[in-house]
Every structure is written in C-alpha cells, then in structure tokens.
Amino acid sequence: MSFPDTLILMLTSQDTETILNAAGTLGTIAEFDEGREWLLNNIGDFTKLLEHAARLLQSSNQWVASNAALVLARFSISDKGLQMIMERPQLSNILVNLINCLGVDKAGCGMNCAFTLGRICDSSLGIRKILETPNKAKMVSLIQIVIIAYVIVNKCTCTIDFRELQRELNAIHSSPTQL
Structure with missing residues (x-):
C-alpha cells in the first residue's frame, strides 16, 4: 500500500487525532504543486479519498471538517485535481456538504469550502452541478x-x-x- 493510500485509510479511523493528522498531512503535501501532483499521481483510489472527505465534512468536530475541506481545496487548486473531483460520482454529495460547511469559524472550514466551491464554479459544468444542489x-x-x-x-x-x-x-x- 502506498503512503498516500495509507493516509487515506487513516481517514476512516475512530480516533480523531489520527484523522486530523492524516488529513493534515495530505493537506500539507498538497500545499505546493510538486506535492499535489505527486499525490494525484500516487493515490490508488481517488474515489475513496472523496468518499472520506465528504463524510468528514459532516463531522461535528470543526477541525476535522476543516481539514477535510482543506484537502479538497488544495486538490482543486490544480486543473488536474479539480477535474478528478468533478468527474467522480461523489461530486453532488461533496457539493451539498461543502455548502453546509460554509460560514465563519475559527478552524477555517468555511473559507476552505468557499475556495473549493469557487474553483468548481470556474467551469460551466461546475456551475450547473451547484445549481442542481438542493441547498443552493x-x-x-x-x-x-x-x-x-x-x-x-x-x-x-x-x-x-x-x-x-x-x-x-x-x-x-x-x-x-x-x-
């Protein structure tokens, strides 16, 4: 199992600290172009990452939700990462959860979600998908x-x-x- 896939598996832990560390590590690696591209090229199942991120956005722990939003924001910076998010069946669920997390909070979750939604709005498909969400x-x-x-x-x-x-x-x- 690759290092990125191990981090993604750690997102399923019952231990909050493990989740925070795994998501934080993914977000830190994805902060710069080289790390982001390395992750995008070495994650075995990007769909699993999106499933876990969508679930973590619903966490009652604002730091967990914020780290999940950060991972999505960092991946959406690159056109490749954005495309990988946009073409997955989890997009509708992710959009609903990103919208639900918008707001002002000390963890920065709302701003990370706003950034990701803004990147998704850079395409006509993204705008159409957002307009299809029940919570637009x-x-x-x-x-x-x-x-x-x-x-x-x-x-x-x-x-x-x-x-x-x-x-x-x-x-x-x-x-x-x-x-």
Missing part, C-alpha cells in the same frame, strides 16, 4: 455572511456600526434567496 439558496446566504464578516475583520472595529450589521444579517436570514 443556503449557499448564497452563507456566502453573503462570509463576505460581511470578511469586511468587518478588515475594518477598524471603532468604525463598525454593529446595529447596521445586525440589520443586514437579519435581512439576509429573513429574505429567501432565489437562484
């Missing part, structure tokens, strides 16, 4: 929240009108978003 309206409202949070973080806190921000967030949650 949730995606739009959650991305709005992420954008507002990003603007706030980058503003001086003394200039933020928190009442206005609360009104904006309430408006986002109370108005149905149609695509």
